[in-house]
Structure formats: C-alpha cells, structure tokens
Amino acid sequence: MSSHGYETGRLNLPFVGIATFGKYPYQPDWDKIEADVAVLGAPFDFGTQFRAGARFGPRSIREASTLFSFGHGGAYDHEDDITYLPAETTRIVDLGDADIVHTDTAQSHANIEFGVRKILKAGAIPVVLGGDHSVNIPCINAFSEDEPVHLVQIDAHLDFVDERHGVRSGHGNPMRRAAEKDYVTGLTQIGIRNVSSTAREGYEAARSMGSDILSVRQFRKLGVEAVLDRIPAGKRYYVTIDIDGFDPSIAPGTGTPSHGGFTYYEGLELLDGLTKRGSVVGVDLVEVAPDYDHAGCTTTLAAQLLLNFIGRILHHRT
Amino acid sequence: MSSHGYETGRLNLPFVGIATFGKYPYQPDWDKIEADVAVLGAPFDFGTQFRAGARFGPRSIREASTLFSFGHGGAYDHEDDITYLPAETTRIVDLGDADIVHTDTAQSHANIEFGVRKILKAGAIPVVLGGDHSVNIPCINAFSEDEPVHLVQIDAHLDFVDERHGVRSGHGNPMRRAAEKDYVTGLTQIGIRNVSSTAREGYEAARSMGSDILSVRQFRKLGVEAVLDRIPAGKRYYVTIDIDGFDPSIAPGTGTPSHGGFTYYEGLELLDGLTKRGSVVGVDLVEVAPDYDHAGCTTTLAAQLLLNFIGRILHHRT
Amino acid sequence: MSSHGYETGRLNLPFVGIATFGKYPYQPDWDKIEADVAVLGAPFDFGTQFRAGARFGPRSIREASTLFSFGHGGAYDHEDDITYLPAETTRIVDLGDADIVHTDTAQSHANIEFGVRKILKAGAIPVVLGGDHSVNIPCINAFSEDEPVHLVQIDAHLDFVDERHGVRSGHGNPMRRAAEKDYVTGLTQIGIRNVSSTAREGYEAARSMGSDILSVRQFRKLGVEAVLDRIPAGKRYYVTIDIDGFDPSIAPGTGTPSHGGFTYYEGLELLDGLTKRGSVVGVDLVEVAPDYDHAGCTTTLAAQLLLNFIGRILHHRT
Amino acid sequence: MSSHGYETGRLNLPFVGIATFGKYPYQPDWDKIEADVAVLGAPFDFGTQFRAGARFGPRSIREASTLFSFGHGGAYDHEDDITYLPAETTRIVDLGDADIVHTDTAQSHANIEFGVRKILKAGAIPVVLGGDHSVNIPCINAFSEDEPVHLVQIDAHLDFVDERHGVRSGHGNPMRRAAEKDYVTGLTQIGIRNVSSTAREGYEAARSMGSDILSVRQFRKLGVEAVLDRIPAGKRYYVTIDIDGFDPSIAPGTGTPSHGGFTYYEGLELLDGLTKRGSVVGVDLVEVAPDYDHAGCTTTLAAQLLLNFIGRILHHRT
Amino acid sequence: MSSHGYETGRLNLPFVGIATFGKYPYQPDWDKIEADVAVLGAPFDFGTQFRAGARFGPRSIREASTLFSFGHGGAYDHEDDITYLPAETTRIVDLGDADIVHTDTAQSHANIEFGVRKILKAGAIPVVLGGDHSVNIPCINAFSEDEPVHLVQIDAHLDFVDERHGVRSGHGNPMRRAAEKDYVTGLTQIGIRNVSSTAREGYEAARSMGSDILSVRQFRKLGVEAVLDRIPAGKRYYVTIDIDGFDPSIAPGTGTPSHGGFTYYEGLELLDGLTKRGSVVGVDLVEVAPDYDHAGCTTTLAAQLLLNFIGRILHHRT
Amino acid sequence: MSSHGYETGRLNLPFVGIATFGKYPYQPDWDKIEADVAVLGAPFDFGTQFRAGARFGPRSIREASTLFSFGHGGAYDHEDDITYLPAETTRIVDLGDADIVHTDTAQSHANIEFGVRKILKAGAIPVVLGGDHSVNIPCINAFSEDEPVHLVQIDAHLDFVDERHGVRSGHGNPMRRAAEKDYVTGLTQIGIRNVSSTAREGYEAARSMGSDILSVRQFRKLGVEAVLDRIPAGKRYYVTIDIDGFDPSIAPGTGTPSHGGFTYYEGLELLDGLTKRGSVVGVDLVEVAPDYDHAGCTTTLAAQLLLNFIGRILHHRT
Structure with a gap:
C-alpha cells in the first residue's frame, strides 16, 4: 500500500x-499470492x-x-552496510x-492451517502473527506435506505439556505437538527460564524427543555463535518467537511475562545467524x-x- | 473476612x-454453604x-x-432511611x-453450572460474577430443577442469535438459549439499542418466544414504574446484568461498549423495584x-x- | 474487505x-472511486x-x-425498525x-483538498476523518465549484478566530474561513459553550456573517425539533462534527475537552433529523x-x- | 505569568x-499578597x-x-454575555x-492553616486546592477570627464521623469538625448519596447540629433555585467542593468514587447562584x-x- | 486455597x-499459624x-x-534441576x-509489629509485603526478643536519615532505626546509587554504625560471589528488598524510581546465595x-x- | 523556588x-538572567x-x-564522593x-532561537528542553556569533536528511543543518542504529561533512574511554540528547522508539567524561x-x- x-x-x-x-500490499484473495513472504494474522x-x-x-x-515503512529506498543498516528490503x-x-x-478452538485452528497451506502452496514464506502460542499448532500442521524442518523456538516457557484436563491445543502444548510430527526433525528451545507450566517430566520428555534446551543465562555464557553451532547447519528452519522470550522491560505487552529475558540484540543476532546458517521456511511471532x-x-x-528478520532472510537466501 | x-x-x-x-467470608467448601446469598466467579x-x-x-x-465494606454497621441509605446489609x-x-x-467451552460452562447447582441446593441465592455473557447459559441451565423463572435482562444487546458458524454458546446466544427452556416463562430485555449482533429475525424470534424488548429511550419515555408494570408481578425473577447496558461513560471497561446506555440511578431504581415486585432468585453480572x-x-x-441490589433483595423479601 | x-x-x-x-473496501486509486460514500483520512x-x-x-x-461491521446483513435498528446499510x-x-x-501546514491542507475534490468529482459524499479542526478548511475549499452549502457544526468551541499572531489556518479558525466563502450560505453552530478561544468580537462577527449559535443548554431548552426548525429546510448541508461537542464523559480522547457537552442521543437525533430535512453532501469528524x-x-x-449517520443519509435520500 | x-x-x-x-503570577512571599483571590495548594x-x-x-x-488561560482578553461567556476575569x-x-x-498529620494541617491565615490577613479570598478532604479542617480553623460563615458542601459523602479508632482529622471527619465551630452558623450538604462512611447516627447528629442534607436526586427534584432558597441569603459562604460530588463519568480521578453524582452544569449553576446570593469568602476543592x-x-x-466560580465571585460581588 | x-x-x-x-491458604486467625512461612501485608x-x-x-x-501458582507439582527450575516449593x-x-x-503512623506501625511478633512466636518466617519502606521499622522492632540478625538491604536509597522536621519514622529513616538496635549486628546495603535523600553525613554515620555500602556498579565489578563474601557467613539474615533497588525498566511501579538499578538475575543470584550462606529469618519487600x-x-x-526466594530458603535450610 | x-x-x-x-527560581524576565545555567523550554x-x-x-x-530537588544540601554522590549542585x-x-x-514552524523556531541568544548573551549555559529534535536547529543557529563548537549527539537516528518533500526543518534534519554551519567544527553521533529515516547517502554525506558515527554495539565494543578519545579534546561541546538514544525499556515516552538503545549508566558515563574533556557550552534534550x-x-x-550532567558541568569546569 506504500506505492x-x-x-x-x-x-x-x-x-x-x-x-x-509494513505498509506492504493487502491481498485478500488467497489464491493470488505472488510474493516471497506472505504475512497472515492469527x-x-x-x-x-x-x-x-x-x-x-x-x-x-x-x-x-x-x-x-518510511525508508522508501529500503532499510539501510549502517552496521552491516546493507540495504535490506530494497x-x-x-x-x-x-x-x-x-x-x-469464538468458543471453537478446533475450527479456529483449522482456519489458520488453511491459510498457511495456501501460502506454502504459493511458494511463499509464511510469517504468522499471533494470537497465543497455540496458533503454532496449525502452522506446523500445515507443513505436513513439505520437506522436514528443524524447529527453533525463542520463549520463556517450554510449552511442552502433553495433556492436562483434556487440553492438548492450548498455549502450553505447541512444542509437544510439534515434536510428535515425523517431519519435525528436532527442536532448539532458547530462553527457557524460571518456573513454568512444564514440570520436570516435560523437560525429560522434550530432551528424549530431540530437544536442545537453553536458558537465557546459558545462552549468554555460550555466546550467540556457540548457540548457533548447536543448531544443525544447512537445514530448513521453522522459527517460532514467543515475545515473552524477551525481557518484560521491552516486552511488557504479553500474557505471561517472565523476568530475566533476552535483550533486543540477543534476539536479533540469533535470528541473523539463522538466516546465514540455513533456510528459514516459516515464522510465527506470538x-x-x-x-x-x-x-x-x-x-x-x-x-x-x-522486519529485520525478513530483510535478512530475503538478503541471505540464495 | 471482615470479622x-x-x-x-x-x-x-x-x-x-x-x-x-464485599470482604464477606470465603467458603471454599461448596458442600458447606450456609448463607442467604452465595457469590460465585465465572x-x-x-x-x-x-x-x-x-x-x-x-x-x-x-x-x-x-x-x-467499610460501613461495619451495615449500609445506611439516607434517602431510603434504611440500613441495608446489617x-x-x-x-x-x-x-x-x-x-x-482454556480452549474448552463446554467443560468450563459445565463447571459453572456445577457451582450454581451447589448454591441452589444449599438454598442460597446465586450471584454470579462473569465472565462474558455466555456464562448466563450454564447459570440458567442450573435452574432446571427449580420453580420457573421470569428473566429480566439489562443489556445493550439482544443476545438472541440462534447459531452462527456453529456457535451456540457464545456471548451473543444466551437469551436465545434461555428462551428455549420451558422453565423460563418469559423475558424482559431492557436497554437494547443501536446496531447489534442480532438481525431483524432475532428480534422477531425473541418477541414470538415471549420477550418484551425496550430500548433506553423507550425506558425513559415510560418511566421506571411503567416499565416495572410490564414485568409479571409476584414472580421469581432471574436478573442478568450485562454491564454494557450502562453507558460507556460509567462502564468503559467492557468488551463491546455501546453509547447511549443507562445511568446508575436508572439501573438501581429498576433493580430496587424488582425486589419489591417479586422474588429475585438468581443474579449474574457480566x-x-x-x-x-x-x-x-x-x-x-x-x-x-x-451490593445495593443484594441489600434490597434481602431487606424486601419476606 | 468484509466480502x-x-x-x-x-x-x-x-x-x-x-x-x-467499517471493513469496507480499500480503494487506493483515487481515480477509480465508485461509491456513494468515500471515507478519507486527514x-x-x-x-x-x-x-x-x-x-x-x-x-x-x-x-x-x-x-x-458484524451485522453482515446490514445494521438493523429496532427502534426505527429499519435495516440501515444493507x-x-x-x-x-x-x-x-x-x-x-510535517512542518508544512499549507502543503498538508492542499493534499486534503486534493482528495476531497477527487471524491466530489466522482459524485460520492466525502466523509473526512480528522485530524484537528483545521482540516475543515481544505474540505470546505474543495466545494468551491459545487452548489452552495449550509454548514452545520457540532462543537464546544466557536472556532471563529480571524487571525492571531499570523495564524489563519489553525484549529481555532475554520468557521471564520468557511463563513468567508460565498458558497457557504449560512452556519448553524451547536454545542458552543463555556470559555473559548473566541472573544466577544468573534461571536458578534459570526452572527453578522450569518451564524446561528446555540449552546448545549439552549439546545436542550428548545428540543431537537425546534433546533432543526432553525436550520434552513431542503438545503445541501455540510456537517462538521468536532468530537469535543460531546461531553468529556463519552469523548475524553480529544485535545481541548470542555465539560457540559452533548450526550450520544442528542447528537444522533440531530444528525438523524438533518438527513430528513435536506441533503447531507459532506461530513467531517475531527x-x-x-x-x-x-x-x-x-x-x-x-x-x-x-456509521449511524451514513446509514441514515443513504436511507433517507431520494 | 501570562504577562x-x-x-x-x-x-x-x-x-x-x-x-x-490559570497562569496567574506566582507569589512565593506570603507576606506580600496583593490580590483579590489567592490560590494555595494543600x-x-x-x-x-x-x-x-x-x-x-x-x-x-x-x-x-x-x-x-488562553483568552487573554478575559473569559467571554456567550450564554451570560459577560466577560469574566477581565x-x-x-x-x-x-x-x-x-x-x-510525611507521617505527621498535625504539622501538615498546621502549615495549611498558616497559609490560609496569611491570605485572610491580606484581605484576599482563599482558594485551596487539596489534597484530601481533611485539608478542610485547617482551612476552617483559619477563619476563627473572622466573621461567621455558612458552609456549603458539594460531596458524595457526609464526612460527619466524630471519631473512629482515634481518628478525628481524616477525610471522613471535616464536616463534624466544622459543625463544632461557633463561627460556622450552619451547613448545607449537597450531593450526599449511597452507602457512606457515615452511619445513621452521623446523619442524625448532622441535622441536630444545623445541617441541611440533600442527595443528588433530591437536588434534581427541587431544582437549583429551590435548593438555593434553602441556603440562608446574604451570608458569608465558605464553599467546600469534594470532586466526588460529581459523577465518576466526569470525575474518575478521585479516591472514593460514588456513582450517581452531579453533572457539570448542576454544579456550575449552584455555584453561580451562590455568588449572587451572598458573599463567597473561601473555597476549597479537594x-x-x-x-x-x-x-x-x-x-x-x-x-x-x-475558574468559572472565581470569575463569577469577582463579577457579582459589590 | 489451591487445594x-x-x-x-x-x-x-x-x-x-x-x-x-501464591494461592496459599488464608489464615485469618493469627493465633493458629502453623507454617514455615507466613505472609503478612503492611x-x-x-x-x-x-x-x-x-x-x-x-x-x-x-x-x-x-x-x-500453576505448577501444582511445585516449581521446577531446569537450570538448578530442583523442584522448589513441592x-x-x-x-x-x-x-x-x-x-x-489513616492519619496515625504510630498506631499503624504498632499493628504491623503486632503481626510480625505473632509470626515469630509461631516459629514461622515472616514475609512482609509493603507498603512503603517505613514498614521495615516495626518489622525490625518485632525481632527485639529474638537472636541477633544481620540486615541485608537491596535498595536504590540508603534510607539512613536520622531526623528531619521531626520525622523519624518515614520511608527515609528505616536503616538508621535498624542500625540503632543492639540486636542488629551489621548492615549490608546494596544497590545504593545516585542522588538520594541521604546527605554525605548519612553515609559517614552508616559506615560508622557498621554498614557496608555498595552501588550497582560496584556490585557488578565485584561479582555476586565477592559481594556475598563481604556478608558475614553463617548468620541469621533479615532481608529488606526495596523494589526500587531494581531498574525502573522492570520496576516502574514504585514511588521514587532511580535509573541504573539491578536486573532480575542480579537480584535473584544474590538472594539465592544468601539462602546458602546462612539462615534467612525474615523478609520484607516494599x-x-x-x-x-x-x-x-x-x-x-x-x-x-x-516465590523463588522463599523456595530457596525452604530448600536450602537444614 | 526551593528557598x-x-x-x-x-x-x-x-x-x-x-x-x-529542579525547583530552581523562575525568571520570566529574559533580560535579567543572572545564572551559570539557564533552562529554556521549547x-x-x-x-x-x-x-x-x-x-x-x-x-x-x-x-x-x-x-x-530534595537534597537541600546539594546532590551527594557516594560513588564519586562529590556533592554536586551545592x-x-x-x-x-x-x-x-x-x-x-501553531501551524507556523518558522516563527516557532525563531522564538526558540531568540531565547537561546538571550541566554548566551547573559553568559549562561543554555539547557533547552524539547520539543522534537527540530528544536536543535534554532539552538545551533543561536551560536552563530560564538566561538566554534563540536557537536556531540546521543540518538538512535542520524537525523541527517537534507530535504524531502520540501521539508528542511523537521526532526529528521537537524544534524544536516548543523553540519552546514561553519562554526560547527565536527559531529560525533553516538547510538545510531537500525533502520532510520536516513538512507545510505545520508551516512556518506555525514561522514564527508565531518561526522563520526557509532552504534550502540560499536560504543560497547570500544568502551566509554575509547569513545571519548575519538572526540576532539579541549573543545567547546554542544551536546544534543535525543531521549530515543536510550533504550525503550527506560525511555518509552518518545515519538519514534528504537530498540537496542543505551542504558542509563552508558549515557551518564559518556556525559561525565565530556565534562572532564572540554567545555560543555550548550545542551538540549529532546x-x-x-x-x-x-x-x-x-x-x-x-x-x-x-541534573547529573549539569552538576558535573559546573563541578568540573575551571
């Protein structure tokens, strides 16, 4: 819409x-997606x-x-000396x-899955704006007919609850649901800290199902390069960003804030590194x-x- | 807890x-309700x-x-010259x-119904704090084994949608669900105004199922006494108060505000009149x-x- | 966009x-306006x-x-028994x-005028969303080649300052600017109250230039019908609504609030009456x-x- | 400071x-007060x-x-056709x-009393900005050497508690303290409504000590002229305005809001009437x-x- | 209440x-405290x-x-691999x-002291929720018949004013009051920074009365272990946490914010270290x-x- | 006003x-400035x-x-062991x-310039409170008859746009305008990061016109001492502080926040270093x-x- x-x-x-x-064009006809990146709200x-x-x-x-959106000539980053998003x-x-x-979780999730499938079919990268973290469940479902992905999560919480009081599709369950998929080859869960909805058994289950779990302090001790090295190289990455992975000082507007989270540059440098390490094929931010x-x-x-992440995805892909 | x-x-x-x-005692054991009024959150x-x-x-x-809660000796009202809630x-x-x-509407509603049934079994008047207006559905369900009730609603919206996209238990449906009960003998719907989720057919259905519908302006033209006269006298009343029946100037904190609503005294005088006209046997405020x-x-x-309503219910009942 | x-x-x-x-379609190409009403932000x-x-x-x-926007079948008003906006x-x-x-008032105003002229050329009714009240100046300018209009203003302030410290296009000046036009045949200024930026001379000038000024209390004493009777019948009306004409209790979000303003229904009934008394040919709400x-x-x-005003304009015009 | x-x-x-x-000059030297009205914060x-x-x-x-403050030429009121505050x-x-x-109620009150006495000694009318309603106590104390006053209160609460848990100078006590003075010849308490900190005995005591108590609804039934008639004519009035006498819709920013309060014009017309009925010799707004x-x-x-009240006090005094 | x-x-x-x-049970009868930790509001x-x-x-x-409170099975911390609060x-x-x-500082403080004494008598650890920092004064008073304590303070301000304008019990005085007790064997004051209510003499007095004062930057240069080493080992610690010791970015909700404060983990690691270095016998957070x-x-x-502090206190004590 | x-x-x-x-005296007569520092709002x-x-x-x-303002004896800093602002x-x-x-950028800027010139003429250091960053333009203009200055900027944005749509005096232009002056000998621009209104050409122009540009991360890698070393020693410094140079976590109240900014101490230490390295002759904070x-x-x-900066300026100057 900026044109x-x-x-x-x-x-x-x-x-x-x-x-x-980003003031990019609105495309209400989902059968006419012609883009490299398609943004969908959930x-x-x-x-x-x-x-x-x-x-x-x-x-x-x-x-x-x-x-x-006000750099019409693209987003010039003087530290990288690159103009992203030309x-x-x-x-x-x-x-x-x-x-x-409303009142219907299953149908709502189905509608999200429908949209992501449309994006994938059009060959674009889906960037899904949540919504709560449960919207990751239909997003991952939509990849069932694609090549396998490695899941990278930025989050304060492990979100690895199997079932509690019958609930399997709430915002505490998505990583468990993802880990169950045969086309999810592994998980890297970063930023996990403090008391969480997941009990000790959840952590054990996650590790046994192929998850690498790092707290914020562990991330800091390792440094971003060493963290990136733990993620399998050259893979297709699906990245799920729970905004509560970041510190409440910069992300107060969230449902279950947890103190001691990431700074902006910690997040950006991790995402930047991913775009150089493999292919980012899907993103949600919830x-x-x-x-x-x-x-x-x-x-x-x-x-x-x-916008910085998308710019780097598009710039670094070949 | 004030003692x-x-x-x-x-x-x-x-x-x-x-x-x-009201700083009244907390009773977590729902099998030991000994009270005239029991407050339940939904x-x-x-x-x-x-x-x-x-x-x-x-x-x-x-x-x-x-x-x-700070009138220990009860709530003295100098206009009525009555000390309510002694x-x-x-x-x-x-x-x-x-x-x-979370994610489970049916189970959540069932739990609310369970609580209201406990209160009714104990002989107390349930006062339910919502929650959205859909919580009225399990409240009314819980009266299935009691004597019939006449339903009085204060609301900006008719809430008489039958079904839309499969939804029958959302906050636009409760009055329709209530009207379907054989133990609900009639409805008086007051404050209904402006554009609403209910189309013309909903209004026709409501009237055909025994509803008397009044807007705020119609209420004002009639006056509170004449409005009360339209409500069957000497009945058992269940009163459901959607806070958006009141004006956004005094009730901004609600989900679907609608300008042109009631003032405080219009609401109070209606409720006061009801306590003298029959028996209030259940209340929700949502x-x-x-x-x-x-x-x-x-x-x-x-x-x-x-608190004013409860005070008057207890004072005027015989 | 609702389709x-x-x-x-x-x-x-x-x-x-x-x-x-209203979730109506977005039309970025101002040479392709095909509509009865076109909404423009200023x-x-x-x-x-x-x-x-x-x-x-x-x-x-x-x-x-x-x-x-959620009455897909239009906006049913049970008091009027009309479905507006079918x-x-x-x-x-x-x-x-x-x-x-930014920093350039003249250019910004010119751009607003440009848009309103496009709407008028397309035969649609412009509905302009401000912005401060100075945006009324380019709106009125854009009518220079149309048939004359009578201006109806809802406002707390007279906005009739001629010039002060060189300022002639601020938010205290629009009614003076409008009154100077030969195609503005008269003004009705309603809701004017309290201390204002306009001194006694401004009131005198306004009256001498054809303005009828009414305070909120004068409006109430007269009643809406009598107020409507003071507005020339069968004319083309341009209606400018400063949200501070309404009471701060329902319109706190404004720059210069003034206590003692209109209620919602006072405003609606006045606007409703206008749609039956003549043709509303332009609207701004600022x-x-x-x-x-x-x-x-x-x-x-x-x-x-x-939305209620537009619905009535479209319903009552012949 | 506007000069x-x-x-x-x-x-x-x-x-x-x-x-x-009002951007009026700041006078930090309280021995050099040369004014008709002196504003003091408490x-x-x-x-x-x-x-x-x-x-x-x-x-x-x-x-x-x-x-x-932006009417340099004074505050022109077109309804009264008067320029106040020239x-x-x-x-x-x-x-x-x-x-x-901090921590010291007695010393803080003494300092307020000190300031009001300085104003009275300078022959100016004190206008005190609270602070809670307890600041009325030192204000009234400061009048001990002046001619008697009649006290007019706008408030939701009676504030007539004698003593509770040793407290005699809190914000629930000022009217009782005032009524005890021999130079307070009577009280008119307007706007009193709903449950209050004052029990039935307090009302009885107030009436026996010379108080006339009116609720908002009683005020409305009587009308402002009849209310004014109940206030002794030609007297010296001290006016204490608790902002919670006004409705929470226009006065949400207060400690103990009470629904059902006055509108702006109800308050203004009462104050306006007072300035014509006698001499206003002191004001606090708390x-x-x-x-x-x-x-x-x-x-x-x-x-x-x-500002409207002060303008009228100065305009109507002889 | 979670059971x-x-x-x-x-x-x-x-x-x-x-x-x-923490949704722990409410015990209104202070003569029946049966707990390891008792939380009291001040x-x-x-x-x-x-x-x-x-x-x-x-x-x-x-x-x-x-x-x-939603880890029913306790609070599992994956970094420590410990389930706290089982x-x-x-x-x-x-x-x-x-x-x-209200208005009575002495009586209010006495009531707080009364409550803390009840807790100590019951053998529980008091955790007092302020309230301003002056509530530390009655808390420390209540330890007069217990074994001596070393006081550890997290705060932006020294709070070591002796007396000013007669005030000895305000929120700028508590550390001075504590230092005067013979059963307070020393103070460690951490986080003190910037301009404060305490002048140079206050710092000198504090040091002469046994205080070790560290700013945030000094804490960072030393590291948490070295800071812990400066606190006498194996003692009984009373810990007073002024939330303004933390940075305004994570603790904006406080009365006298001071930029440059602690992060969450700096605070947690200090508290965690204390639970391993000696016995925490009392806590207030203000x-x-x-x-x-x-x-x-x-x-x-x-x-x-x-909750993390309490979990560690209970886990590490023997 | 504190005296x-x-x-x-x-x-x-x-x-x-x-x-x-700072509760310092108000001086409305700009021809009677007798001070070392004069604060002017813009x-x-x-x-x-x-x-x-x-x-x-x-x-x-x-x-x-x-x-x-509450350290009457001045602002004692225990880390520096200095009492600033005695x-x-x-x-x-x-x-x-x-x-x-309003509506007039040129006149408003001229009025700001007028004030700063008055301060300079009186021999005081101007400290200007913005307002947006465009107010720096008249501030720098006012130095036209003084000795040359080196400009130090703390900011997220380069603000080096020459002209866009005719705008040369907006908040994206001030550093370009300053660099054009012959009495501005150089610029040090610190904190610049992320996408900005300035495109690549702007950075090139800035460098070619004598600017040294450092991002927050570059600042951190260098350390404050090395950054100070890049600033010419012994010069007259004009310091312009855009509050968005600081992190949104501590400076949310700004127009164009940019994540990844400075902490409080990073800013303070840079400013402190400047006061020791040369003469600070003007300041604006916008x-x-x-x-x-x-x-x-x-x-x-x-x-x-x-206040910390002013204290250090006055303490360290000779």
Missing part, C-alpha cells in the same frame, strides 16, 4: 494510511492460561510496523487474518497482547524484529 | 485485607466477539467491592470461582473487562450496584 | 482483519493549541469501526489518508486524539455516530 | 510555560481511606488550568503549596487524584469549575 | 480464584516523600503471584494485612505502587522474586 | 510546590514524523525534576518556555513525549540525566 502516488508523489509518513504489515487467544488479549496482536503489530525487489504481501470462531503495552514497546519490538 | 479482630479491634479500611466480595471469556479480558471480571469486582443478620459468602479450562477500566469506574459500578 | 470468502465463508469477527473504515494536527495526537484519529476510528446496496469505500507533510482515549470510548463514539 | 512579553508579544498557548494556576493525602494520590491534586489542577482588573495570585511533613485520571477529565473539571 | 477440589479436580488457572499470596504509605500508592502493594503482589511439604500461609489507621505499574511488570517481579 | 521559608523552614518534599526545573512538535506530544516535554521534565554556589534559573505558534510515559520513567530519566 500510492498522485501528481507529486507522497511523503507517506508512518502515521498516514491503512495499517497493513488472532486467536482462547488458548491462554493467564491474560488474554493476543487476539489484537496482529492488528497492533501491523500498526507498529508502519513506523518502519523497494524494487521486495515482494511481501499481507493476507489479512485467518477467520476465528503472544503480543497490546492491552498491556501502553507505550507500544512490545508491538514496536515485534515489528522491528520481524 | 477479624485482635486485641483492639480493626478499622479495616477498604484497601486492607484479602479481596473477597471467569470465562472465550465467548467474546471483540475485546476479551472478562476473565478478570470476578477478581476486579471483588477488589472494587472492598470500597463498600452486620448481625447478613449471611453472604464468597465461593471463589468455577474452574475454567462483561466487566478491567483492562479497559483504567480508573476503576466499571468495577466500582458493578460492585456498588450488586 | 472475503473461502470454502466455508467467514464469521469475520470485529477483531479479525485489516482495519478499514491525519493532520499541527493546528492544535493544546494536546496534539489527532493525527492518529483516522487510524483509531477505523479500528473502532470494525466493532460495527449489504447488497451499500457502496462505501475507504480511500486511505491524504498525505501529510479532533479524536486516541492517546487520551484509554478505553476506546471516543473512537467508539466517532465510529458509532458516523 | 510575559518580548519584542513581538506572545501567543502563549496553553501547553507553553510554567504551570501556575497536597496532603494521609487522611484518605481508600486510594491515595490527592497529594498530586494541586500540581495537576494547575496543569489543567493552563487550558483556560485581564485588566483581575488580581489573582498563586502562592504555591503549604509545606507537608480529592482530585490524578493517578486515576488518565484522560485529564477530572483535573479539567476542577480547573474549569474553579 | 480446592470437586469431583474431577481443578485445573486452577492463575486467573481463577481468590487472590491470596499496606501503609504515609511515610512516602513522593508518589503514594504503596498501600495497594500487598493486594497487587498477591494478584500477580497467582501467575506462579506441594506436599510446603507450608505457607497468608495472614492478610495488618490493620492501618515500595510496590501498582498505580504506576500499568503492565504489571513490577508486581510480577515482586511475586516472582519472592 | 521559600516561613517561621520554621520548609521540608519541601518533591510533590510540594510549583514545578520549575515545546514544539510539528516536526515529528510519527507520534506527536513532545510539546509537553518541558512541562513533564520539570515535574519529574522535582524528585531530585546549594550555596549553584546558580540555575528556569526561563519558562519559548513561545510557540523528544520526550509524556503521553507514552505512563509510569514516568522517561521524564525521570531526562531529569535525572540533566
């Missing part, structure tokens, strides 16, 4: 215009166990992302949101709850992180 | 102490169609209600909340979402209204 | 999807004299308007925003500043009012 | 400059029984009052605040707590009310 | 149920010198602590709050003011820190 | 009294490209600065604000937007930083 022009062109300040992701939050409100995550991230060659579309049906984000820090973080 | 005493007694200011409803909000957050309704109403004879307990299972209630107006309204 | 469909149709809850006005606020932030008015009103025949488009150039609207009351009011 | 001038004069918009009350809030924060009342009211003849000073000593006033409605109300 | 059970057990999500500390804030509101600290910390053996009770008397904590970061920090 | 005294002196707590900067924000609201920066920083010898005045004319600063972290940071 609008009348006689004299437009300055197109961030606060001007319809809020699509505004589902019935899977939360504490604060709700992640249903407004997609809308709020889109709004914050407009701040990062206007001429960047093909990103915003598909709007999957349809959500648990942004704008009702608890009065200054917009969290949505700004989500938008800043995703 | 605590050490050597010199306690002043027990509102900001002091555990926040139960922190369920997966039935919402716009903003979530009503899951924190019960906790926030309890907190606000502590402001109205400490000696008032038997109110707080049962805590029904258990909620859709309080404290994340949108930065100054506490909405929770204060809910607490002030409920 | 999206995949295999099973969409429930399209308000929190789902890209936020255009996110300009350098004309404010106290709090800024009205630049986020258009975006926030769009977001709030999604709440009122899906089949309603042609509304959202044009996005006029381009704003001064919504969402940074001061923590619960969304003000944006909800703006959206609810506009 | 500042450099070469070209100043526009002096409300957001510009040091925030004194930022004391240890007397509150629920929410604190009224200590920031004076500072926040000053800040809001800058909005009403710049040439208006002598108002801001004395800053009385010194407050219980503004800006931490609960996110949109500034309450501070705006306080400032708007006080 | 509630009906037929099928409860999931007991954090947002469900009465908010006691909602007193008349000792503050800037922002008030710490009176709501206990209630808000309890509410936040419910997030950390459900079977953990005996924690919540006593509610000490009674507070100055949480939820009115400034819009996202709940501060209350979450307080709850997360306390 | 007020009545019979017994004043405690002068931070929440008491008129909010001038509440201009029409130059912003995203969120507005910096017009309230001066007022909000003044308010926050009162927290740091009461006896510190001469700081607050001049209030430059006059701002882009504080209190509407996004709900807990006051940002204004506290601004005030804490400025």
